Amino acid sequence: MSGTGRNSLFLLVIYLGGLIFGVGLAISGMAKPEVVLDFLQFEDFGLLFVMGGAAIVTGITFAVATRYLDRAPLTGDTYKRRLKSFDRNVVIGGSIFGVGWGLSGICPGAAYASVGIGNYPILWAIAGMFIGAYAQGYWRTLRSTTAETATETPSD
Template sequence: MIKLLYGLITGIVFGFLLQKARVLRYDKQIGALRLQDMTIIKFMLSSVLVGLVGIYALQDAGLAKISVKSTQLGANILGGLIFGLGWGLIGYCPGTAVGAVAEGRWDALWGIAGMLVGAALFAEIYPFLKTTVYTWGNYGKLTLPQLLGLNHWLIIILFIAGGLALFRFFAKKGI
């Protein structure tokens, strides 16, 4: 039960930060899709980098265990295409759609409805996908540090350096 409570608290904090960063706004979503406004990209990249450090620090301290899912290129590519198509059509990604509804933007309900329909369709066609798409490019449980044979902290430092360079580039371009 305590894990559920931690998840709820984390979700509330993340939702609050989404709202404060103004990434729930439709104009920010469209700006990101058109590569004209990097607010969402910067927010998500910051979240990924902080999460990367946090998860590995917790794992190294023995407080968490990372559960790596199989790398399945077919499923990842198909899922990414569907996600991108939905985001492009409705102008909200799943998290921002829920946040936008919480702010009173009822157009985002179409995104939530689409997610529910998509989840139902996925559940129906999963047996077919499992024997087809999920077998394309299946590399098993693989992480970048394992693939490169390097310590995970070296990879994390490289990602942070890359992220900071990207932030600097966005600042110079004014986006």
């Protein structure tokens, strides 16, 4: 199976993974903005253990999978590293993300789980994330179109 095709097993595993992720966020308290804000204000370090536990499980899984499997089990794609340079966009994007996280007390994954536990006002934050992502994509497209137009030379 190629990496671009998706079969029903792949979609089922993605769904189940999301379900487990959401339940974990809800049980751990990460889906509650007030808990996240307490963490960000250094008043409650419980989420440090949640994130640390998730990082350990993920690290072990990736280390074992990439060492003993030559391809991803569901997609058939080869394992490869995606290298991202540390540039101005990483710093600016990370800073904006951090300010949004600090103001709202929620990050994108936890926002969806927060809706699942009945926190419907968080839908405003989710709408803001979509609008912000769309605005950034629109701005980047506009910028690249302007740059392409500026580099074109007229042919006479």
